[in-house]
Amino acid sequence: MILLITCALGVHADDSIKVSASDLKALIERVERLERKDSLSQEMGTAVYSQESKVESQKSKVESQESKDNSRKSKVERRGRFTIGGYGEITAKHCFYSNNYLRYGKNPEKYAGDHYGEFDLPHVVINMGYDFGYGWSMGTEIEFEHGGTESAIEIEEEEGGEYEGEIERGGEVALEQFWLQKKFNRYAILRAGMQVIPVGGLNAHHESTEYFGVYRNEGEFTIIPSTWHEVALTFMGSSPKGWHYQVMFLPGLDSDRFNRKNWVKPGAGSPYEFKLANVFAGAARVDYTGVKGLRLSLSGYCGNSFRNTLSKSNSELDASTYKDVKGTVSIGSFDFAYNDYGLIIRGSATYGHLSDAAAITQYNIAMRKGSVSSKQWVASDALAAGVEIGYDFLSLSNNAKVNRHKLYLFGRYDYYDSMFRYDNKPTDMYSWCGRHRAAVGINYFPIKQVGVKAEFSY
Numbered sequence: 001m002i003l004l005i006t007c008a009l010g011v012h013a014d015d016s017i018k019v020s021a022s023d024l025k026a027l028i029e030r031v032e033r034l035e036r037k038d039s040l041s042q043e044m045g046t047a048v049y050s051q052e053s054k055v056e057s058q059k060s061k062v063e064s065q066e067s068k069d070n071s072r073k074s075k076v077e078r079r080g081r082f083t084i085g086g087y088g089e090i091t092a093k094h095c096f097y098s099n100n101y102l103r104y105g106k107n108p109e110k111y112a113g114d115h116y117g118e119f120d121l122p123h124v125v126i127n128m129g130y131d132f133g134y135g136w137s138m139g140t141e142i143e144f145e146h147g148g149t150e151s152a153i154e155i156e157e158e159e160g161g162e163y164e165g166e167i168e169r170g171g172e173v174a175l176e177q178f179w180l181q182k183k184f185n186r187y188a189i190l191r192a193g194m195q196v197i198p199v200g201g202l203n204a205h206h207e208s209t210e211y212f213g214v215y216r217n218e219g220e221f222t223i224i225p226s227t228w229h230e231v232a233l234t235f236m237g238s239s240p241k242g243w244h245y246q247v248m249f250l251p252g253l254d255s256d257r258f259n260r261k262n263w264v265k266p267g268a269g270s271p272y273e274f275k276l277a278n279v280f281a282g283a284a285r286v287d288y289t290g291v292k293g294l295r296l297s298l299s300g301y302c303g304n305s306f307r308n309t310l311s312k313s314n315s316e317l318d319a320s321t322y323k324d325v326k327g328t329v330s331i332g333s334f335d336f337a338y339n340d341y342g343l344i345i346r347g348s349a350t351y352g353h354l355s356d357a358a359a360i361t362q363y364n365i366a367m368r369k370g371s372v373s374s375k376q377w378v379a380s381d382a383l384a385a386g387v388e389i390g391y392d393f394l395s396l397s398n399n400a401k402v403n404r405h406k407l408y409l410f411g412r413y414d415y416y417d418s419m420f421r422y423d424n425k426p427t428d429m430y431s432w433c434g435r436h437r438a439a440v441g442i443n444y445f446p447i448k449q450v451g452v453k454a455e456f457s458y
Contacts, residue, residue, distance in 0.1 A: 201335030201348035219384030219416035225268035242290025293340030342395030
């Protein structure tokens with residue numbers, strides 16, 4: 001009211017309108033009555049407005065924080081949609097024994113003084129992923145083993161200018177993973193495609209910074225596929241209390257390619273342009289990480305393997321002999337890891353059983369000459385167990401700069417036997433398949449992702 005009066009007086013000041021003292025006094029009294037009348041409502045209104053102002057202020061802060069979070073999340077999503085990574089190994093070794101396959105045969109003294117060396121790139125892996133949003137994502141992994149392959153067509157001048165194909169480098173290139181995934185929540189994730197079968201400690205943790213040795217652990221690497229990858233359907237998830245699980249449906253192994261040295265390992269994958277699925281299998285894994293620095297894991301596989309092939313033996317599946325043969329492969333494994341206070345301990349134990357091993361041996365030996373079968377005896381049971389312990393001696397230093405580096409001294413022991421038990425063989429001619437291996441060495445990590453390793457093994 002005072003502002004309005006002032007404005008009115010200001011507007012009409014130039015007109016020299018005269019206002020008497022009594023009129024002005026009456027106007028002021030009226031204004032005072034109106035102010036007293038509105039005083040209470042103004043105070044209540046002020047209190048309500050003050051409360052509303054606080055609510056609006058708090059709401060504004062929340063909205064501002066949400067806006068910042070959404071902006072940050074949007075930036076993260078934009079940056080994190082495409083990912084690329086990988087790992088690789090560069091190795092050199094010298095072996096104080098012969099590389100002749102007959103070195104443990106009838107005349108081992110013939111090869112007693114032999115030795116040989118190798119330089120190699122065992123695994124170089126590139127993996128890529130893409131997050132489509134709404135829980136959908138995909139992943140790929142391409143592996144170059146032993147440097148990949150090189151071949152070329154050349155004109156041989158010393159052979160009359162003939163065109164000749166040559167292999168420049170022997171190796172392998174494989175698409176190890178290609179999958180599509182839908183994440184509903186942390187408890188339920190569905191994945192389909194080529195993926196790693198996480199049976200055993202090595203398949204689940206096969207990157208070179210996850211074991212001390214220069215090469216992958218010999219036991220599991222010998223008797224079961226590694227890195228084992230198949231086209232599969234997987235349901236997996238995890239809980240806030242440290243439990244993680246995977247359940248998988250996949251095609252079975254191929255018993256045609258089982259052999260004495262590697263048990264069922266060669267039966268994974270396929271020598272053909274597709275993976276045969278005449279029989280099926282299941283795999284599962286459970287990990288517990290609820291204790292700081294500790295991981296405990298159980299994994300297993302079960303599936304039939306007989307008749308999962310295009311080939312047939314010369315007996316053409318004699319109904320009376322092979323009618324009930326299934327070749328069920330059962331594998332159970334326990335592995336663990338502890339990493340704290342500068343100490344790392346890792347270990348695993350894997351046991352496998354093959355039903356109808358004697359019948360499968362008989363069937364494989366009778367395979368045609370051009371078949372994919374190795375035509376060898378195969379065991380009914382195989383096993384592998386190993387443990388490694390390493391300590392970071394740089395963790396004893398109080399120098400923060402030194403503590404950023406890691407220097408582990410480690411020891412490892414393995415026992416494995418690809419012919420632990422076998423049927424219908426009168427002599428113990430496969431005792432060489434049971435092996436003990438001991439190793440000592442160092443791992444130096446100048447940064448977390450780079451390791452320099454050296455070991456001596458017997």
